[in-house]
Amino acid sequence: MNGETLLEVDDLRVSFRTGQGVLPIVEGVSFVVKAGEILSVVGESGSGKSLTALAIMRLITDPNAVITGSVRFRGQDLLGLPEPAMRSLRGGAIAMIFQDPMTALTPAYTVGAQIVEQIMAHRNAGRMAARTRAIDLLGAMGIASPRDIAGRYPHQLSGGMRQRVMIAMALSCDPALLIADEPTTALDVTVQAQILELILRLRGEFGSSVLLITHDMGVVAKVADRVVVMYAGAIAEAGATRALFARPAHPYTIGLLGAIPRLRGPRLVRLPAIPGAPPAPHDRPSGCGFAPRCAAATGICAAHPPLITHDGHAVACFHARAA
Numbered sequence: 001m002n003g004e005t006l007l008e009v010d011d012l013r014v015s016f017r018t019g020q021g022v023l024p025i026v027e028g029v030s031f032v033v034k035a036g037e038i039l040s041v042v043g044e045s046g047s048g049k050s051l052t053a054l055a056i057m058r059l060i061t062d063p064n065a066v067i068t069g070s071v072r073f074r075g076q077d078l079l080g081l082p083e084p085a086m087r088s089l090r091g092g093a094i095a096m097i098f099q100d101p102m103t104a105l106t107p108a109y110t111v112g113a114q115i116v117e118q119i120m121a122h123r124n125a126g127r128m129a130a131r132t133r134a135i136d137l138l139g140a141m142g143i144a145s146p147r148d149i150a151g152r153y154p155h156q157l158s159g160g161m162r163q164r165v166m167i168a169m170a171l172s173c174d175p176a177l178l179i180a181d182e183p184t185t186a187l188d189v190t191v192q193a194q195i196l197e198l199i200l201r202l203r204g205e206f207g208s209s210v211l212l213i214t215h216d217m218g219v220v221a222k223v224a225d226r227v228v229v230m231y232a233g234a235i236a237e238a239g240a241t242r243a244l245f246a247r248p249a250h251p252y253t254i255g256l257l258g259a260i261p262r263l264r265g266p267r268l269v270r271l272p273a274i275p276g277a278p279p280a281p282h283d284r285p286s287g288c289g290f291a292p293r294c295a296a297a298t299g300i301c302a303a304h305p306p307l308i309t310h311d312g313h314a315v316a317c318f319h320a321r322a323a
């Protein structure tokens with residue numbers, strides 16, 4: 001890891017024009033992904049994780065979407081890039097994989113043919129060379145008989161195998177950045193672990209940076225170097241995974257980690273998952289989004305807490321636990 005900044009997201013905002021006015025969803029998110037690192041964005045459903053990723057990739061197609069802020073990849077502003085240039089980045093220097101690989105795979109072609117097409121479209125490779133590389137990649141994904149799998153159609157493969165194929169396809173053009181949105185959520189636990197191992201190995205073997213979106217703190221603990229915790233469209237807390245797990249400062253992170261053991265009678269029990277649910281986008285409070293669910297909330301939380309960074313650990317909470 002050389003620590004160089006690869007992706008820089010600054011005050012990213014995504015809103016939608018609706019009949020009732022403009023609905024903000026992503027409300028000013030900033031983070032960087034450094035070369036060779038795995039950064040995880042974690043948060044409950046509806047916190048704006050996927051829209052953040054889609055905005056970075058310029059894949060929000062809703063004509064009512066309003067996107068502001070800046071996204072820089074290797075210093076280049078992606079939000080202002082002409083679409084043809086953006087298209088050649090996608091699947092090239094920046095690749096994305098989704099929860100459901102079927103959305104990215106075409107049912108009518110064998111998976112081998114799709115990887116070959118991808119390689120030929122983004123690199124100056126002939127069909128033979130592309131085919132060799134496709135087979136090599138499938139092998140590198142831990143697929144025991146890559147030639148056999150390359151000849152199959154997506155629907156002939158298991159969910160875990162399809163996810164491997166999609167990762168192989170994403171890596172086929174040596175992306176500097178892989179954006180993975182809940183890549184293991186649809187898989188059973190064993191396959192989940194295998195896919196995470198695979199993502200972890202990518203950095204070593206391919207040198208890719210990874211922006212990994214998940215709602216699972218266990219996944220974060222396993223693979224992420226740094227983590228961004230999102231709540232109701234904003235960053236609640238961000239920092240190095242180890243520091244954040246050792247000393248979570250935001251009540252939401254503390255809740256996510258189940259980190260406050262409480263004495264109940266003679267037994268030490270963990271608090272259950274955070275009671276309540278995140279606010280719907282049209283129901284978000286004007287101040288701290290977490291306040292309605294927060295045991296520490298007071299009057300001051302009616303204001304929006306600024307994200308304050310200290311030693312690389314950022315927290316947006318008036319009642320942040322001291323580090």
Ligand SMILES: Nc1ncnc2c1ncn2[C@@H]1O[C@H](COP(=O)(O)OP(=O)(O)OP(=O)(O)O)[C@@H](O)[C@H]1O
Pocket residue numbers: 016025043044045046047048049050051052062215281
């Ligand atoms: N085109 C749209 N118009 C209006 N609202 C939208 C649109 N697309 C998404 N949203 C809303 O934005 C919110 C955030 O969505 P997003 O998919 O980014 O959340 P997420 O954090 O990825 O959640 P999950 O864990 O469920 O994937 C959701 O409440 C969703 O309903």
Ligand code: NI
Pocket residue numbers: 049050051181
């Ligand atoms: Ni999502």
